[in-house]
Amino acid sequence: MSSAPPARADGDFTELFEVFVQEKAGEAHQHVGSVRAAGPSLALQHARDVYARRSSPASIWVVPTAAITATVDADIASFFEPAADKAYRHPQFYRVPKDTPEES
Amino acid sequence: MEPDPKEAEFFRRLDADESIEPKDWFPERYRKQLIRMMSQHAHSEIVGMLPEGNWITRAPTFRRKIGLLAKVQDEAGHGLYLYSAAETLGISRDEMYQQLLQGQAKYSHIFNYPTLSWADIGMIGWLVDGAAIINQTMLAKCSYGPYARAMVRICKEENFHKKQGMEIVGTLMAGTPEQRRMAQEAFDRWWWPTLMMFGVPDQASPNSAELTRFKIKRKSNDELRQRYIDMKVAQAHAFGLVVPDPDLKFDDATGHWRIGPIDWNEFYRVLQGAGPCNRERLEARRQAYADGAWVREAAAAFEKKRRQKEETAA
Ligand SMILES: [Fe+2]
């Protein structure tokens, strides 16, 4: 199945892509903005021209904006609710005898 | 009448200085104001390439030429950041661009002035980009996330623009009497128009109140203008330039430079199309769009083929 949106009547095959840049190898890719392009390979080239004119990043991802599924505002409270009351997932929840030496 | 709970929540978030994101609910007026402002801003970056592009082939040294070329490329990039940030509001780049080409959209009045000598290039970097930085530093804290983030990115690049301009002005002012005269004449041409870049006083501005309520604008036009005046007057004096304003005086009580009256009629005239270069600027953009048609067609044909291949493979 292709996720590409249908072409517009005037034959414009461009769509919006979100751009993620990894500044250094080993770091996470970070969202930096978007570009409009006719297809993914041109989107990559535009992303380079627009978002990497100075630095030379380790890598760039482009993702069709339409391919992103995001949380919906109205559901956010209940969606993230399961994490709210689980203090036992944090180190502060646990007690260690007072005179145990700290780790450095 | 009960206030709309969605609207109440929107203003609560503005009050808490939370950033508004594309997926959030916001009033239609907020969308309208942002589209108007962001598309005008994007058009300004794109049209703004023209006065400086005029001197790329005639830059006096190679150092000046690569600097100017890189700056003009940055401005194209700024336009693209802003068009794509505006697209998050549900308007397409094509629609915005057509509004510009058809003369329905506004862009900063400053780009309708000509660049008559090389010194004008120094003045643009020092003064026009200098004014833009003050405006954009404020906008980097505006309530709409995509706009604010685009501004952060742009502000980082603007400092290079300003400094290359200041180097040009400094070099000319340290040069021959003729070079100094050229710089002074250019300064005389750009001083007043750049003061207008911050817009009319807020009481006279039709949009200021709403933009402030929406936290898109966080400082008044006059406040920003005064910041610019204080900085630029001091720099002009350091360069040895004379500010072309017989009323200019330093106010000891407040520590600010006070200027004479701004000719707002000139501003409106230029904004409404009667500036020295309005027609030329629009024609240049239309020509560039027409000349680029084959590139857009080739890209579309390429993508069409790729999608067909993808479909046969699936
Ligand atoms: Fe810019």
Ligand SMILES: [Fe+2]
């Ligand atoms: Fe600039």
